[in-house]
Amino acid sequence: MKKTWLLGLGFFSISLTWALYNAFVPLFLDDYLTSASMIGFMMTIDNYLALFIQPWIGYRSDKTQTRYGRRMPYLLIGMPLAAVFVTLIPWYTSLPILVVFMVLMNLSMSLFRSPTVALMPDITPERQRTKANGVINLMGGLGSVLAFGVGSSLYGIGSYLPFLGAGVVMLLSMFVLKYFIQEPQAMGYTEGAVKKPPVRIKDQLDITTYLILLAIFFWFVAYQGVEALFTLYGTKYLGMSDKAASFSLTFFSLAFLIFALPSGWLGAKYGKKRIISAGVVGLLLVFGAIIFVQSTLLLRVLLIVGGVFWACININSYPWIVSTGREESIGTRTGLYYLVSSLAAIISPPLMGLMMDMFGYRVLFIASSTGLVLAFLCLLGIRQNAAELHAEPSAPNL
Structure with a gap:
C-alpha cells in the first residue's frame, strides 16, 4: 500500500x-x-x-x-x-x-x-x-x-x-x-539476456474482454454526456443560474471522491462484476429519477447518490479489464481501456447535444439512461468471472 x-x-x-x-x-x-x-x-x-x-x-x-x-x-x-x-x-x-x-x-x-x-x-x-x-x-x-x-x-x-x-x-x-x-x-533484468517473445493480445481477446470493453464504452457515453451538458440542462430546462447548475455537479464529483476507497474495498470483497453491476443499476435508477425532478435540493441529493454508484463502476472497471488477461498484456489492456473511454468522450457530447436540439433538453438523462441499459445488457452476457479467467489462464499460442 x-x-x-x-x-x-x-x-x-x-x-x-x-x-x-x-x-x-x-x-x-x-x-x-x-x-x-x-x-x-x-x-x-x-x-x-x-x-x-x-x-x-x-x-x-x-x-x-x-x-x-x-x-x-x-x-x-x-x-x-x-x-x-x-x-x-x-x-x-x-x-x-x-x-x-x-x-x-x-x-x-x-x-x-x-x-x-x-x-x-x-x-x-x-x-x-x-x-x-x-x-x-x-x-x-x-x-x-x-x-x-x-x-x-x-x-x-x-x-x-x-x-x-x-x-x-x-x-x-x-x-x-x-x-x-x-x-x-527491472529487478530480474540482466544485461544481454534473451528477451522473451511478447504474448500476442489477439490470443487473449475473448468474448468476455469484448463485452467488458463494450460495457465500458456505453457507461462512459452516459457519463460523458451528462458531465459535458449538465450545465446547459440545468439552466435551459430547470431554470437554474449558471453558478447553481455548475455547483450542483460538484456534489456528484465529491461523492465519487469520498467513495473511491470504499468502492475499491467492496470490489475486492464481493467481486468486481457484482459491484459494477450494482453501480450500473443504481446509476440507471438515479438518472431515471432525475428525468422527473424539478427541485434543486432533490436533484443534488440524487447527484450525491449517483456519485457513489459511479465510484462503484469506475473504480472497479480498470482492474476488471486487466484481470481478464495475463500479466504480459497489462499495458495493452490499459491502452484498450483508454481507447474505448476516449471514443465515448468524443462521440457522446455532440451526439447528446444533437438529440437535445431535436427533442428538447429533457432527453439528456433519457439518452444517458439508455447508455446504462446497454452497458448492463453487456454485463449480463458475461458468464464467467474475470478473476477466474485470470487465475487459470490458458497457454498462449505464440
Whole structure:
C-alpha cells in the first residue's frame, strides 16, 4: 500500500495538470476564437490522440525490457517533456504558437499515461487491485481539487503561475516514482539476456474482454454526456443560474471522491462484476429519477447518490479489464481501456447535444439512461468471472 500511495503521486500530477489545462486553456483560446464549438473542438485534442497513441504506447510498454523496467522509460521521457510544454502554454504570443504548445503537451502526456496506469497492476497483486485503484483515484481527485482551489488563486496573480506549478509537481512526481517504485521486471533484468517473445493480445481477446470493453464504452457515453451538458440542462430546462447548475455537479464529483476507497474495498470483497453491476443499476435508477425532478435540493441529493454508484463502476472497471488477461498484456489492456473511454468522450457530447436540439433538453438523462441499459445488457452476457479467467489462464499460442 505504501507503493500504491507513492504511485498515486503520478496520478495526482496528471489530474492536476489536466484540471488546470481544461480550466484555463479555453480562456487563452478565447483571445483568438469567437466560436464556442471551435474552442470545444480544440479542447478534445487529447481524446483524439488517446485513440491512437495510448493503445500503441501501452502495447509497446508490454514489449519493453530494460534495466529500468517496462513502464519507467516512458515516464522518464514523457514527464519531463510534459512539464516543459505545460509550463510554456501561457507564454503564447499567437494562436499558432498556442496550438503548437497544446499539441506538444498532449503528445507528451500520451507518452506516459498508459504506462503510468499500468504500473499499478504491475506492482499490485490481483486481489488488491480494486483497493489500489481506489487509492490512486482518490489522489487524482485531490489533484483536481487542488488545481481548482489553489490554481485559481495563482492564476489571479499571474496566468503562468499555475502552469509553472503543474510542471514542478510533474517533475517531483517523476523523481519520486523513479527512486521509490521499482518494477518487478527491472529487478530480474540482466544485461544481454534473451528477451522473451511478447504474448500476442489477439490470443487473449475473448468474448468476455469484448463485452467488458463494450460495457465500458456505453457507461462512459452516459457519463460523458451528462458531465459535458449538465450545465446547459440545468439552466435551459430547470431554470437554474449558471453558478447553481455548475455547483450542483460538484456534489456528484465529491461523492465519487469520498467513495473511491470504499468502492475499491467492496470490489475486492464481493467481486468486481457484482459491484459494477450494482453501480450500473443504481446509476440507471438515479438518472431515471432525475428525468422527473424539478427541485434543486432533490436533484443534488440524487447527484450525491449517483456519485457513489459511479465510484462503484469506475473504480472497479480498470482492474476488471486487466484481470481478464495475463500479466504480459497489462499495458495493452490499459491502452484498450483508454481507447474505448476516449471514443465515448468524443462521440457522446455532440451526439447528446444533437438529440437535445431535436427533442428538447429533457432527453439528456433519457439518452444517458439508455447508455446504462446497454452497458448492463453487456454485463449480463458475461458468464464467467474475470478473476477466474485470470487465475487459470490458458497457454498462449505464440
